Amino acid sequence: MRTFGLAEANALLPKVSSLMGELLQVRRETAVAHLELEALQRKPSTSGRLQTTLAQNAGVLQERVIALIEKLHALGCVVKDVDLGLVDFPSIANGALINLCWKFGEPSIEYWHRMDEGFAWRKPIDELTHPGA
DSSP states (O other): OOOOOHHHHHHHHHHHHHHHHHHHHHHHHHHHHHHHHHHHHTOTTOOHHHHHHHHHHHHHHHHHHHHHHHHHHHTTOEEEETTTTEEEEEEEETTEEEEEEEETTOSSOOEEEETTOOGGGOEEGGGOSSOOO
16 A cells, blocks of 8 residues: 655545546436436336437546546545545554545645545544554
């Protein structure tokens, strides 16, 4: 597992933010496509061809979601929640493995939490004595 220093993780944020913005948009499109398909399937008079087209479109969108998550993971960060735009950057502080925690829209990484904690337990970054590896 790759670990990040705080400065290194912050330097990667423009790329991460761009990918996460695209991911959030595609995720919304995927949800809408699935809702449209579900509504269409409830109508008995609906063309099977239209249902197939919508199902294929939803599948393509889902593949884009997966590809974007994989791109983010390839950078070394971990997507924790797509709908909230949460991304963790594994790091080391005070000899312990931690996560530098970022949420889409935040200008920089301002929080961290232990590996066994999540978003609800975020603590201000200034509480760390030596953030980063």
